[in-house]
Amino acid sequence: MTCVEMTPAERGQLAMVLEVCAYPKPGNVDRCHDYASTTLEHFLSSAIFVRPVFERAQAGDGALGALIKDAVRATSCHEGGNTHFGAFILLIPLISGGDIPGALRAIGRTTVDDAVAFYEAFGLTKVRMLERDELDVNRPGAAQALRERGMTLRDVMRHSSGNDMVAAEWVNGFALTRKGADLLFRCGSGRQAIVDAFLALLASEKDTFIAKEHGPEVAREVMLHAREVQEGTRTIEALDAEFIRRGINPGSLADIIIAALYVALGEGWQWE
Amino acid sequence: MTCVEMTPAERGQLAMVLEVCAYPKPGNVDRCHDYASTTLEHFLSSAIFVRPVFERAQAGDGALGALIKDAVRATSCHEGGNTHFGAFILLIPLISGGDIPGALRAIGRTTVDDAVAFYEAFGLTKVRMLERDELDVNRPGAAQALRERGMTLRDVMRHSSGNDMVAAEWVNGFALTRKGADLLFRCGSGRQAIVDAFLALLASEKDTFIAKEHGPEVAREVMLHAREVQEGTRTIEALDAEFIRRGINPGSLADIIIAALYVALGEGWQWE
Numbered sequence: 160m161t162c163v164e165m166t167p168a169e170r171g172q173l174a175m176v177l178e179v180c181a182y183p184k185p186g187n188v189d190r191c192h193d194y195a196s197t198t199l200e201h202f203l204s205s206a207i208f209v210r211p212v213f214e215r216a217q218a219g220d221g222a223l224g225a226l227i228k229d230a231v232r233a234t235s236c237h238e239g240g241n242t243h244f245g246a247f248i249l250l251i252p253l254i255s256g257g258d259i260p261g262a263l264r265a266i267g268r269t270t271v272d273d274a275v276a277f278y279e280a281f282g283l284t285k286v287r288m289l290e291r292d293e294l295d296v297n298r299p300g301a302a303q304a305l306r307e308r309g310m311t312l313r314d315v316m317r318h319s320s321g322n323d324m325v326a327a328e329w330v331n332g333f334a335l336t337r338k339g340a341d342l343l344f345r346c347g348s349g350r351q352a353i354v355d356a357f358l359a360l361l362a363s364e365k366d367t368f369i370a371k372e373h374g375p376e377v378a379r380e381v382m383l384h385a386r387e388v389q390e391g392t393r394t395i396e397a398l399d400a401e402f403i404r405r406g407i408n409p410g411s412l413a414d415i416i417i418a419a420l421y422v423a424l425g426e427g428w429q430w431e
Numbered sequence: 432m433t434c435v436e437m438t439p440a441e442r443g444q445l446a447m448v449l450e451v452c453a454y455p456k457p458g459n460v461d462r463c464h465d466y467a468s469t470t471l472e473h474f475l476s477s478a479i480f481v482r483p484v485f486e487r488a489q490a491g492d493g494a495l496g497a498l499i500k501d502a503v504r505a506t507s508c509h510e511g512g513n514t515h516f517g518a519f520i521l522l523i524p525l526i527s528g529g530d531i532p533g534a535l536r537a538i539g540r541t542t543v544d545d546a547v548a549f550y551e552a553f554g555l556t557k558v559r560m561l562e563r564d565e566l567d568v569n570r571p572g573a574a575q576a577l578r579e580r581g582m583t584l585r586d587v588m589r590h591s592s593g594n595d596m597v598a599a600e601w602v603n604g605f606a607l608t609r610k611g612a613d614l615l616f617r618c619g620s621g622r623q624a625i626v627d628a629f630l631a632l633l634a635s636e637k638d639t640f641i642a643k644e645h646g647p648e649v650a651r652e653v654m655l656h657a658r659e660v661q662e663g664t665r666t667i668e669a670l671d672a673e674f675i676r677r678g679i680n681p682g683s684l685a686d687i688i689i690a691a692l693y694v695a696l697g698e699g700w701q702w703e
Contacts, residue, residue, distance in 0.1 A: 165480075165508070172479045180472050190462055190471065199462065200452050200622065200702070203475065207444045208437075210482060236437070238703050350472070430472070431510050 165424065167254045168213035174250070174420035175206040175243060177430055178413060181353035183395050185361065185385070186402030187413050194408075201239025208233045209243070216254040223265060224273030224312050226251045228280035241284040245325040245368075245414030248316075249336060252329070253421055259333045266313050266329050273312035274305045324367040324411050328418070335364060339419025340426065348429035353416065358395065360412050361385035368411040381407060437696065439526045440485035446522070446692035447478040447515060449702055450685060453625035455667050457633065457657070458674030459685050466680075473511025480505050481515070488526040495537060496545030496584050498523045500552035513556040517597040517640075517686030520588075521608060524601070525693055531605045538585050538601050545584035546577045596639040596683050600690070607636060611691025612698065620701035625688065630667065632684050633657035640683040653679060 165173065179202040182190040188202055212230040215221045221229070230247040256262035281296040295301060305315070316329035328336055342359050346352035362385035370378035384401075387393040402408070424430065437445065451474040454462040460474055484502040487493045493501070502519040528534035553568040567573060577587070588601035600608055614631050618624035634657035642650035656673075659665035674680070696702065 169479060173476055176475045176479065177472060180475065198622075198703075200449060203448045203452065204445055207441060207448065207478065210479075350470075431470075 166214075167217045167257055167425070168210060170421050170424045171213050171250045171254050172206045172210060173430065174417045174424060175209075175246065176203060177350075177353060177420055178246075178417045179203065179206075181350050181357065183399045184354060184357055184413070185388075185395060185398040186408045187410070192399070192403065197239040197242060201237050202242050204237055205234035205239075205242045208236055209247070213250070213254050216251050219255065222273050222276070223251055223255060223269050224276030224280070226255070228276045228283070231280045231283045235283060243414075243417075244280070244284050245411055246417040248325050249328055249333070249414060249418035250421060253333075253336075253418060258425060259337060259422060263332060266316075269312035271306055271309055271311055274310050274315045275302045277312050277315060278302050278305065322367055322371070324364065325414050328415070333418070333422075335360070335415045336418040336422055339415050340422040340428070343419060343423040343428050344426075349431055353420070354395070356419065357412065357416050358385055358388060360415060361409055362389055364412065364415075366409040366412045369407055369409055373407060377407065381409065438486075439489045439529055439697070440482060442693050442696045443485045443522045443526050444478045444482060445702065446689045446696060447481075447518065448475060449622075449625060449692055450518075450689045451475065451478075453622050453629065455671045456626060456629055456685070457660075457667060457670040458680045459682070464671070464675065469511040469514060473509050474514050476509055477506035477511075477514045480508060481519075485522070485526050488523050491527065494545050494548070495523055495527060495541050496548030496552070498527070500548045500555070503552045503555045507555060515686075515689075516552070516556050517683055518689040520597050521600055521605070521686060521690035522693060525605075525608075525690060530697060531609060531694060535604060538588075541584035543578055543581055543583055546582050546587045547574045549584050549587060550574050550577065594639055594643070596636065597686050600687070605690070605694075607632070607687045608690040608694055611687050612694040612700070615691060615695040615700050616698075621703055625692070626667070628691065629684065629688050630657055630660060632687060633681055634661055636684065636687075638681040638684045641679055641681055645679060649679065653681065 179188060179199060180190050188194055188197060188199060190199065193199060209230050212226055212233050215229075216226050227247050230251060231241070231244060234243060252262035252265045253259070256265040278296050278301055310318070313329060316326040319326035320330050324335060328334065339356055339360055342356035343352055346355040346359070362382055365375070365378045365382060367378070369381055384393065384398055388395050388398055451460060451471060452462050460466055460469060460471060462471065465471060481502050484498055484505050488498050499519050502523060503513070503516060506515060524534035524537045525531070528537040550568050550573055582590070585601060588598040591598035592602050596607060600606065611628055611632055614628035615624055618627040618631070634654055637647070637650045637654060639650070641653055656665060656670055660667050660670055
């Protein structure tokens with residue numbers, strides 16, 4: 160049958176669906192594992208509810224900061240809390256620009272208004288930045304500080320890039336997103352390739368969400384355990400069970416994998 | 432947070448997602464069980480890809496037959512085969528009309544052109560009607576026979592209603608859809624209520640898809656087994672395993688549950 164090609168908005172939605180379904184993914188919500196308050200259905204409903212915002216991004220209707228804020232708002236209509244904030248930080252520029260070079264051009268055009276809207280998006284989530292300076296988003300007057308310094312959203316991401324691998328993508332040319340997409344192609348197709356690519360990133364990159372939540376030692380330990388799975392001295396199921404027990408959730412690498420899936424799908428990667 | 436209310440199109444998509452995720456559902460694809468050639472991801476991607484057609488239905492842009500055909504086409508862009516044909520037969524009028532009374536008004540307006548488009552939709556799927564008369568959709572000249580008899584799509588559904596519970600909904604006022612929605616409210620909220628409502632339908636209604644595939648005896652046997660689960664003399668997991676082993680798939684009741692979820696969501700049923 161002749162098939163209509165997926166739009167960038169649909170690629171973004173499918174990337175969100177494929178990531179959360181892939182199983183087993185150590186520590187994250189997947190097909191066979193919910194968090195206590197956030198379920199598979201919450202993640203999937205976010206993939207549905209975000210569609211109008213992705214379509215605006217695709218049409219060039221809206222600035223990146225406002226679109227990220229609208230994506231957070233559109234997906235907050237359930238009780239599962241924040242499901243995809245980090246993913247939206249990557250997907251919104253990618254959908255706006257179509258691909259990585261286009262995303263970087265869109266990022267280069269961000270303004271102080273984008274930065275302020277982004278801070279407002281943060282306020283809608285329960286995500287904490289844990290920064291101690293006056294740009295801490297949880298600090299009253301932070302938006303004023305942005306305006307006084309004339310910081311664009313790209314500047315904000317550079318400011319956070321040292322301890323946040325998602326923010327770093329904005330200033331390093333989506334390096335890990337690119338690496339993840341290449342891993343997907345190298346790992347084959349479908350669900351197993353997603354798991355293998357995720358594991359390869361987990362073994363080679365320190366998840367900054369884990370570092371913030373549990374400290375850098377635990378983040379390093381996670382990498383070593385992922386390598387044990389790759390080497391066959393530990394099963395992925397055992398690692399999943401341990402991460403769940405200890406509340407270890409490689410959330411930033413999940414965001415990176417979603418962006419990688421978006422890019423790979425656009426380059427013809429086979430998800431089936 | 433102030434929340435935008437779900438649109439009818441989004442309710443239809445969410446109904447598709449919630450149905451396929453609910454677990455355990457004896458014999459059907461669910462969170463923890465794929466078919467050999469159709470996976471959870473195929474069902475979920477159909478829920479994403481159908482969106483433009485649901486939006487047209489919601490806007491009153493298009494006749495029911497053409498919209499059903501377009502929904503089949505939009506969701507055929509994967510290798511998982513037909514995932515939701517029966518569900519679209521119910522959801523397209525429901526989304527077009529908003530609710531059951533509106534759906535019945537839309538159905539009353541169908542024409543011969545709708546019937547012909549519907550036959551073309553059938554041609555896009557591998558679904559067989561197994562009827563032996565000259566209106567058999569698999570028979571060359573069937574569309575011509577429709578025109579000669581002046582049959583509208585509603586007439587076609589009446590013609591099939593005796594051996595197809597999905598078609599019957601068009602002419603009985605969505606009786607099982609209504610019953611399913613009421614069951615959802617009675618069973619509580621969230622995933623478990625979907626499983627319980629599905630089981631209650633399985634115990635009280637003969638699935639016509641099973642009857643066509645395996646004969647009326649097996650369809651009756653399925654009802655008895657579902658009652659055993661309700662009475663506690665058989666576990667739902669054991670029934671699921673037996674259905675999978677025997678290739679028994681209550682596909683028509685799954686379609687009814689999707690329509691029931693759509694209606695219940697519109698009446699404030701809590702999916703979380």
